[in-house]
Amino acid sequence: MLERYFIRPATIDRIRASWLSGFIEQYVTWLAHEGYAARNVFSRVPILLQFGDFARERGATRVEDLPSHVNTFVQRWTEKHSTRSTTTAARKKVASTARNPVEQMLRLVVPDFCGRRRARWARTPFDGRAGQFFNYLTDERGLRPTSIEHYRHHLGPFEAYLDRIGCADVTAISPPILGAFVVESASYLCATSVRDRCGVLRVFLRYLHRERLIAKDLSGCVEMSRTYRLSGVPRSISWDDVRRMLDAVDRRTPAGRRDYAILILLVTYGLRGREVAALTLDDIDWKRERLRVPERKAGHSTGYPLSSTVGTALLDYLQHGRPKTTERRLFLRVLAPQGPLTQSAISGRVAYYLHRAGIHVPRAGSHTLRHTCVQVAAPQSAF
Structure with missing residues (x-):
């Protein structure tokens, strides 16, 4: 693989003389597979060589x-x-110029290495300190993996808070500690996130009491913050705004073709961002003009007629925007690494085009278009 990027034999020999040569070549192969441009290989390999020499000098x-x-x-x-x-x-x-390639290679070759990636809570919070709580969520409550991650997201900061104040054992958890943690969380979380965190804490505390890990059920000490369901209404937009949003998409680029297809899917069928992210090439039945939507909220799939507008947008993306890859997920990143788009990325693209079109709506995201589809009847000339 090195010969694909480096012409001079002396350069290849210098790379292979490094004690990290096998790992560097494995990393270069990964970069090529993920669609990184050659300039990334040229800039990152020298940094990895320097890092190898640096680490070797220090033992x-x-x-x-x-x-x-x-x-x-x-x-x-x-x-x-x-x-x-x-x-x-x-x-x-x-600093990121050096850190990114080094940590990227280490995530590839060192088991369980995480580095400074976005996944803050790589390990399971309260592992060994709270029984089999996450097994309980999976086996008894039947929660989805995304819901399990929600619990990790909120319990991770709680564990870090307990460690920071010197509370090493869950038996030492008390109402003042819980109240102080909720107040601290409210200083950097929005009201709905505080509510979600309190809900997670209540479930966790009830489990601890059930398993006799704490003497009293402290869930009642965590008050749910008040949020009002209709406080953000209206979240939908008019069909004139939909047209403005779609006109803001530059469909001459691969990213624009992809994003246009995503927006059309969301606003036509009222799908959730998670459902669009889960679509695969196999979910489009071109012959019967049907679209199958897996990963619905209740765990089932739903079939829809494939409208001509949606079909045209998808075909344009598949022919002129989608990277050449064996990945079966429908919507992929344009830039390397060319993996599937996540639910948050789908919602982020919607928010981007709403802001670009000058459309102001509370909590802009994929649910904005879902609400639009449900609440507003589309005119014949909507698209």
Whole structure:
């Protein structure tokens, strides 16, 4: 794979002389498979070679030793290459130039390495401290994986808070501790997120009491913050606004063709962002002009007639916008790594075009178009 990018034999020999050569070549193969441009290989391989030499000089002999040297390497790199950086943002950009390829390679070759990726709670919160809570959520309550992640998201900060105040055992949890944590959470979360966090805490505390890990049921000590269901209404937009939003999409680009197809799907069928993200190539029946939507909220699938507008948008994306890949998910990232779009990415694209079209709506996202489909009858000339 190195010969694909580097012409000079001396350059290839220098790379393969590194003790990390096998891992670097594995990383280069991954970059090519994920659709990264050649310039990424040219810029990242030299950094990895320097990181290998840096770690070896400090005693690293196995790939498992490398994570402990990442922060020091990034710090030295930043000190050396940020002499002309006058702002904090510029220095952070220099640091990310070194950190990103190193951590990306380590996630590929070191088991369980996470680094500074967005997944903040890589391990299970309260693992070994709260019995089999997450097994309880899966086996007894039958929650979906996305709901399990919701519990991880909220219990992770709670565990970190307990560790910070020196509360090592769940038996020491008390009403003042719970109240202080909720107040602290309210300082950086919106009202609905605080409500969700309180709900997670109540379930967790009831489980602890059921399993006799705490003496009293403290769930009643966590008051649910008040949120009003209709406080954000109206969340839908008019069909004139829908047309303005669709006109804001530049359909000359692959990303524009993809986003246009996503918007048309959302507003035509009133789908959720998660349902659009779960669509695969196999869900489109061109012969019978049907669209199957899996991963519905109740766990079943639904079939819809494939409208000509949706079919045309999907065909344009598949022929001129979708990357050439064996991935069966319908909507993919345009930039590398070319993986499937997530639910949050779908919602983010909707919010982007609503803002671009100058349409102001509370909590802009995929549900805006779902509400539009449900609440407003589409005219014949909507699209």
